[in-house]
Amino acid sequence: MTRLLILTTALAGAAGMASAQSITVLGWGGAYTQSQVEAYHKPFTAATGITVISVDSDNPATPIPAMVEANNVTIDVAVVEYADAVRLCDEGMLEVIDHAILPPAPDGTPAMEDFLPGMVTDCMVGTDVFATIVAYNTTAFPDNPPTTIADFFDTETFPGKRGVRRGAKATLEMALMADGVPAEEVYSVLATPEGVDRAFAKLDSIKGDIVWWQTGSQPPQLLADGEVTMSIAWNGRIFNAAVAEGQPFQIIWDGQVYEPEGFVIPKGAPNLDAALQFVAFATSTEPLANAATWISYGPTRASSAPLVGVFKGDGVTPMAPHLPTSPENLANALLSDYEFWVDRDAELNERFNAWLAAN
């Protein structure tokens, strides 16, 4: 069975075959991948001579099972969300990473104490914390700007279309928070059928005004085109569009959903040793701090935080207030519950698709 799949995918694989002195990293594209190229890929190549080939996907977690199943893994490292890393690890799709390879902090603190709690799992080494937030175009609301997650669902006071990611994760949580559920109760509400109904009912209230997006680079585009006046987005993409490109975008931190993400190595990666070397290098103190100066995603090591300075794009904007984990941004914030999504991802996305298709 598998052999047949190999045959059919061999052609596709031949193109991606890399030499021993290069590794392929699958990322999310756009400003996020650019930050990783600057902070991880280039210094790694300079230090080891191993070239890093960067490829993009809407969600790097999705191609991994297909590759592993077909015995035709063409990438060495992938950047995936926390819940996906746990799920794929459970399914035996990922290499287990020995924590002993992770270097200690510059002051000698062992790696596992330096990383924030939970940022390193059996198969994943966390690189950063990103947030799903609401952003708006300031030119659309000059006098009375929106300030809360509830305003996103209020198309009377804040007219215009809304951009929403086509997927259940974070969308349902934000709908519940906008409906008045406190952050700490979101998952217990969402675990009940009534809670799920409530979230979809809230989404129903703006269904006709939603423009759905699938890749992280779409929300800044939709906002800039005036196609939507407000959009759910990833904070780093909005930060880069606003600060580096001068777009009139503003982030509403109220009701943000933040989640760690990190590096995983698919089972059967063609250059396993080099991939491990890359992961250990990139998740050491300095590269993690460096990455956070290219995009506003928080580093996962305690020792990296003090090193995060100003935005490399302009050299003046301090990064700290723009990170999802900055105290003033955490006032009403929700940590994405990976256990909930590992378990309910299939079910809720199916329901989401059915809801989406129904008129």
Added chain:
Amino acid sequence: MAQSEASSPGPETAGALTTADGRPLAAALARASARARRRAFLLVLPLLAFILVTFVLPIGQMLLRSVHNDAFPRNMPALTAWFSANPRGTEPGEDAFAALAADLKGLRANRTAGEVGTRVNYEFSGTRSLFTATARNAEALAPPYREALLAADPAWGDPRLWAVMRDASRAITPNFYLAALDRARDETGAVVRAPPERRIYVLLFERTFLVAGVITALTLLLGYPVAHLLATLPLRWSNLLMIFVLLPFWTSLLVRTTAWIVLLQGQGVVNNVLVALGIVPDSGRLSLIYNQTGTIIAMTHILLPFMILPLYSVMRPIPPSYTRAARSLGASSWTAFRRIYFPLTLPGIAAGGLLVFILAVGYYITPALVGGASGQLISNLIAFHMSSSLNWSLAAALAAILLAAVLLLYWLYDRLIGIDNLKLG
């Protein structure tokens, strides 16, 4: 076999013709043509092997997945044995829980708990973590297993879970086809409809065929006059016009689709022009994209050449004298068109219609890009299950149903119009 001058004339036996060397002519001929056929077969062998390896086998393998999923029996051998030894309705006792515990330990050792959990989760949502969490601590399980497992998670006592596991323990299952038709099994094994908020596939099948039908009609409406113009203009002009038809045909599908986004979006060219002309108010810009309208507009444009080309190839050889003769015999231009020209173009309409319809039914990229929520077609869900949810069995079942529906339509078409009437060019 060539006759040689030197050979002596063979004995003329009564009735049977023979060759120069005395063998019966029929046998010799058969041998000669068999050899020619073998040679011809050898010539097409590479193509045949290519089609077999790249087309028939993968598709067959994919279709097999729609009824075959052995994730459960492969990884849960003890419980599978218990299910086959005990008929449906048997209350799971200590022996069943002991088998379950043994299998869970195996899952832990092989890191396959996720695989089994995912399989069961397809039919009973929320059970995936039951398997992964219990397997993670399976080492600690000790007799009596029933109490131990129910202590680990009371959900292990759920009769619905046992019914689903029983279903999953058979590698060959029709359940994916049931799921593809918005149906499921309850505790007793009876087939029931999915709850209303989860019904999606039947709706999408209907929508797919409706949209494909509308697109076919639109391409015919738009393509017929164009093809007629192309066929009747002098070659010099029709060739030039033909380039306008073919140029978009040669452009990348993605480019054409994104061009429609630029034209049709809220702040796009079409809406801006309409607002500037005062036809629609600025606050009431038309929603032309990210919905079903967008899907229909973009797909009609993209599939138009598939209608025009067969029509053109049928219209070109129709002598203009036929219509002129009808006119000279007193027919109005409408009657001449209806009675003479139109019937002659029917094979082209049939071919174009079939091509466009079948292509539209399987279309995927365009609805994904411009379809928004209401413009999604069944192929988008197949893609979702192939690449995101990784429920390949369900994707295969959906694809098989789509294939069967198209074949059925093809058969109907053959009965009503006749496949011999088809002219592709």
